[in-house]
Amino acid sequence: MAEGDPGDKATGPDFAVDLGNCDREPIHILGAVQPFGFLIALTADWLVARVSANSAQFIGLSPDEMLGRPIADIFETDAIHALRNRITLLRGPDSVERLFSIPLIKDGPEFDVAVHFSGQSVIVEAEPASHDEMEASSTVRSMVSRLAQAETMSAFLRDGARQVRALTGFDRVMVYRFADGGDGEVVAEALRPGIESFFGLHYPASDIPAQARALYLRNIFRIIADVQADPVPVMPALDPHGAALDMSLCLTRAVSPIHIEYLRNMGVGASLSTSIIVGGKLWGLFACHHYAPRLPTFAQRSAAELFGQIFSMMLESRERAETAHYEGMARQVADRLLSAVAQDHELLSNARWLGDIMFDTIPADGVGVYIDGHISLSGLTPDETAFAAIVSMLNRTAASQIFTTDNLTRLIPDAARHADRAAGLLAIPISRRPRDYVVLFRAEQLRSVRWAGKQDKHIEYGPNGPRLTPRKSFEEWSELVKGTARPFAPAELRVAEAMRTALLEVILRLSDSADAERQRANEKQELLIAELNHRVRNILSLIRGLISQTRESAQSVDDFIGTLESRVHALARAHDQITADRWSPARLIDLIEVEAGAYLAERSDRVRLTGPNVLLTPGCFTVLALVIHEMLTNAAKYGALSDGGIVAIDWRVDEDGSLLIDWTESGGPPVVAPTRRGFGSTVIERSIPYDLGGNAEINYRLAGIEAHFCIPSRHVVSVLPDSVGRDRAAPIVAATPGLLRNRHVLLVEDNMIIAMDGEDALRDLGAEVFTAASVGRAREAIALQPVDLAVLDFNLGHENSLAIADLLVERGVPFIFATGYGDGLELPPRFQHVTLVKKPYSGATLAQALEPVIGKRD
Numbered sequence: 136m137a138e139g140d141p142g143d144k145a146t147g148p149d150f151a152v153d154l155g156n157c158d159r160e161p162i163h164i165l166g167a168v169q170p171f172g173f174l175i176a177l178t179a180d181w182l183v184a185r186v187s188a189n190s191a192q193f194i195g196l197s198p199d200e201m202l203g204r205p206i207a208d209i210f211e212t213d214a215i216h217a218l219r220n221r222i223t224l225l226r227g228p229d230s231v232e233r234l235f236s237i238p239l240i241k242d243g244p245e246f247d248v249a250v251h252f253s254g255q256s257v258i259v260e261a262e263p264a265s266h267d268e269m270e271a272s273s274t275v276r277s278m279v280s281r282l283a284q285a286e287t288m289s290a291f292l293r294d295g296a297r298q299v300r301a302l303t304g305f306d307r308v309m310v311y312r313f314a315d316g317g318d319g320e321v322v323a324e325a326l327r328p329g330i331e332s333f334f335g336l337h338y339p340a341s342d343i344p345a346q347a348r349a350l351y352l353r354n355i356f357r358i359i360a361d362v363q364a365d366p367v368p369v370m371p372a373l374d375p376h377g378a379a380l381d382m383s384l385c386l387t388r389a390v391s392p393i394h395i396e397y398l399r400n401m402g403v404g405a406s407l408s409t410s411i412i413v414g415g416k417l418w419g420l421f422a423c424h425h426y427a428p429r430l431p432t433f434a435q436r437s438a439a440e441l442f443g444q445i446f447s448m449m450l451e452s453r454e455r456a457e458t459a460h461y462e463g464m465a466r467q468v469a470d471r472l473l474s475a476v477a478q479d480h481e482l483l484s485n486a487r488w489l490g491d492i493m494f495d496t497i498p499a500d501g502v503g504v505y506i507d508g509h510i511s512l513s514g515l516t517p518d519e520t521a522f523a524a525i526v527s528m529l530n531r532t533a534a535s536q537i538f539t540t541d542n543l544t545r546l547i548p549d550a551a552r553h554a555d556r557a558a559g560l561l562a563i564p565i566s567r568r569p570r571d572y573v574v575l576f577r578a579e580q581l582r583s584v585r586w587a588g589k590q591d592k593h594i595e596y597g598p599n600g601p602r603l604t605p606r607k608s609f610e611e612w613s614e615l616v617k618g619t620a621r622p623f624a625p626a627e628l629r630v631a632e633a634m635r636t637a638l639l640e641v642i643l644r645l646s647d648s649a650d651a652e653r654q655r656a657n658e659k660q661e662l663l664i665a666e667l668n669h670r671v672r673n674i675l676s677l678i679r680g681l682i683s684q685t686r687e688s689a690q691s692v693d694d695f696i697g698t699l700e701s702r703v704h705a706l707a708r709a710h711d712q713i714t715a716d717r718w719s720p721a722r723l724i725d726l727i728e729v730e731a732g733a734y735l736a737e738r739s740d741r742v743r744l745t746g747p748n749v750l751l752t753p754g755c756f757t758v759l760a761l762v763i764h765e766m767l768t769n770a771a772k773y774g775a776l777s778d779g780g781i782v783a784i785d786w787r788v789d790e791d792g793s794l795l796i797d798w799t800e801s802g803g804p805p806v807v808a809p810t811r812r813g814f815g816s817t818v819i820e821r822s823i824p825y826d827l828g829g830n831a832e833i834n835y836r837l838a839g840i841e842a843h844f845c846i847p848s849r850h851v852v853s854v855l856p857d858s859v860g861r862d863r864a865a866p867i868v869a870a871t872p873g874l875l876r877n878r879h880v881l882l883v884e885d886n887m888i889i890a891m892d893g894e895d896a897l898r899d900l901g902a903e904v905f906t907a908a909s910v911g912r913a914r915e916a917i918a919l920q921p922v923d924l925a926v927l928d929f930n931l932g933h934e935n936s937l938a939i940a941d942l943l944v945e946r947g948v949p950f951i952f953a954t955g956y957g958d959g960l961e962l963p964p965r966f967q968h969v970t971l972v973k974k975p976y977s978g979a980t981l982a983q984a985l986e987p988v989i990g991k992r993d
Contacts, residue, residue: 166380167187168187168189168387169366169367169389173367173387175190177259181207183202183204184374185256185374185380186198187369187370194243209239211240221250229251229384230251231386232249232251237264244264246261246264247262247263253384253385256380258385269432269438275441275445277888279445282295289322292322293310296323296421299409301890302435304425305405305425306326306425308422309421309422315622316340319338319343320338321336327915328916328919338587351408351417355444358405359395361404362404363399407431407436408420408423411450412447413451413454458626465497465633468492468493472492472493484504484506487513489504490502501516501575502514503516503525503573505522515556515576516556517557525574528546529572539562539622540559541619541623554618556578558579559621560576561623563634565638566642577620577623580619581616584614720750722749724748726763730763730767741780742767743783744785745783746784747787748855749786749851751852752851755827755850758827762844765815774839774840775839778804779803780802780803780839782800783801784797784798793846793847795845795846803839805838820833827846828847829846830844873901875897878902880905880924881913881925881926882905882906883927884928885909885930886928889974893976896981909931909932917943924985925943926972927940929962930954940966953973954971954972954973
């Protein structure tokens with residue numbers, strides 16, 4: 136997939152591979168360069184020791200005319216002076232310095248040059264100067280600024296690929312990430328419209344073997360300008376001591392014919408790769424493919440290399456920040472766990488409790504605990520017999536340290552029986568001797584892996600002899616990976632180690648303070664019993680009061696029983712609501728809806744509620760439950776709900792935080808004020824003022840009862856942001872985000888940064904976006920896929936987009952123009968009707984401009 140194969144060695148492309156082990160050193164070595172540049176190796180005395188065979192093509196001197204001569208006889212004095220100055224800047228064995236547009240020979244052309252050390256030699260590589268006026272640092276600074284705005288890791292990787300493609304112009308740019316085993320996956324991609332996507336494909340480790348990955352750590356940038364070009368040998372191949380030239384850091388170094396064959400099989404004409412190094416290790420690559428020869432300018436390649444280095448540092452910073460955030464949260468969970476265990480060491484034997492605590496920081500499917508021969512299991516785990524066998528294995532293997540495996544079957548063959556429940560584990564010893572453990576289990580992770588061709592490479596005779604040849608088919612090959620769990624991440628292992636150390640400390644302290652802990656537990660139990668007794672006595676007193684007051688106002692025994700029963704049920708319903716969440720604040724809307732639904736049944740829809748989402752204290756909730764119950768009872772017996780009327784209950788929170796409730800009945804029979812005060816009326820008028828310190832006012836209007844209640848702010852816990860109300864209109868949802876859903880939009884823009892902003896804005900509107908930077912690329916995009924709509928930058932460098940506009944008119948595709956010239960741009964008469972958007976534009980601006988265009992099309 137990327138640059139690498141079993142023989143892609145730094146020393147050159149001509150070699151043979153031992154079929155028994157493709158990671159061994161090659162047994163035959165010969166150096167060569169790609170023909171777009173030439174190479175000169177100088178001794179410590181600045182004599183020409185080696186030179187590529189194509190030197191005459193560039194400076195008019197053959198290797199025979201140069202070998203053994205002082206470089207001062209060949210290069211201009213000013214050029215040698217510049218080279219010496221650059222060499223003094225080299226730091227470390229893998230440092231490379233560059234010079235742009237310098238004349239090497241008298242009256243000769245200018246060259247872009249790179250210099251570095253190779254052993255005792257100075258390597259000078261040169262290619263014709265591109266005279267690219269691009270300022271690498273400014274370009275990279277703009278790219279990095281945009282990259283920093285990516286919110287998620289996937290967006291960060293995707294933007295990285297898009298910007299490398301914009302900079303280099305390659306048809307496909309992939310972000311290729313290595314797994315621990317050496318195989319890799321394409322985790323992000325940017326590609327020219329119309330070519331096949333490799334996103335999500337996996338490639339086996341043998342595609343980029345160990346020695347190639349080691350080279351990527353030294354030489355972070357590689358280019359193959361023309362896959363079909365013949366390599367140019369370096370002369371002589373060996374020095375007088377029989378040693379080949381180490382070309383590990385050479386920019387022009389040719390690659391192995393096996394890798395060239397690999398790329399030809401894919402139809403690739405040129406490739407480029409930039410290493411992504413995180414924490415001193417090879418994280419992955421920017422792997423670029425082009426389907427024709429392509430050589431970015433020396434300045435572009437330098438900018439791409441610089442961007443790769445900065446991208447690596449930003450990626451490392453993001454990963455460290457994510458790890459630090461995770462470990463910070465893990466420490467908080469660990470502190471809670473240790474605090475709880477310190478109070479009650481029996482919790483360590485409770486597998487379910489441990490799982491609830493630990494799974495927040497170390498996700499797993501099950502947990503098993505083994506302490507003093509006692510087993511506790513929770514979740515997806517082996518049975519007790521299999522768990523005991525695992526503990527026996529840990530006693531032989533773990534050596535009192537945390538231990539992890541993602542394939543338990545490799546250690547215990549019988550574990551295959553329970554791989555669906557426990558294929559991998561993380562064991563945390565919690566005793567000084569390897570005896571007691573907390574073991575987290577992860578189940579088998581069945582996943583379909585999309586391999587780019589079969590993993591197995593068959594030995595066959597190819598054009599380069601009897602060796603491992605590249606796979607002839609690049610069709611994705613799916614296989615089901617079985618018996619393996621998702622590995623525990625390094626950050627998770629660090630958290631587990633911290634937990635192990637802390638738990639050991641807690642256990643040692645517990646052994647010295649067990650009696651004191653038990654005493655405190657007994658005192659806490661006695662306190663809970665006393666509190667329970669107090670609450671039961673209060674409840675009994677309340678029930679006795681209800682019985683007494685109801686008896687006085689009852690007209691008959693049946694009336695007494697029915698009224699008392701309804702009031703007790705109202706209290707019970709309120710109590711259920713506030714105790715369901717451990718005596719915490721409850722919502723007013725729930726109180727009213729439950730009471731209306733329980734008491735009024737099918738008539739409850741005639742109670743209309745409007746107000747904010749208010750939380751009340753438990754004590755207030757219980758008092759208000761009785762008030763609402765009595766009000767609804769009266770409405771159902773004598774008021775609006777006894778006929779065809781409606782009860783409207785509206786509430787709001789005033790400036791000082793007090794809750795104001797308005798009760799209005801309408802549409803019922805005429806209302807007459809009662810001549811006597813029963814218990815219900817007393818509850819309505821006196822409960823809120825007496826128990827809550829609020830106000831209650833009830834007015835008996837002929838058209839229906841009106842009541843007003845004020846609950847002081849101390850009983851209002853909070854007002855949640857979402858409102859409730861059956862009569863409230865639903866919020867209007869803006870249609871803009873889906874304005875371009877299922878539409879293919881062509882964006883023609885020659886500025887990379889503006890194009891990326893435009894892509895994001897159009898995608899936010901729901902569009903599938905294709906981007907082109909020139910008229911030619913836009914024509915290709917229109918020919919390769921359907922286009923429903925287009926946004927055309929009028930000025931595209933040395934050309935404009937009128938030709939694309941004419942083509943879109945022929946196809947009946949609507950479009951708008953964008954320009955940075957403001958009102959100074961005059962459109963041709965045939966396009967006077969086309970909408971013109973001025974830069975800089977936003978997503979809202981585009982939506983406003985495109986909406987009428989879409990309306991005309993639809």
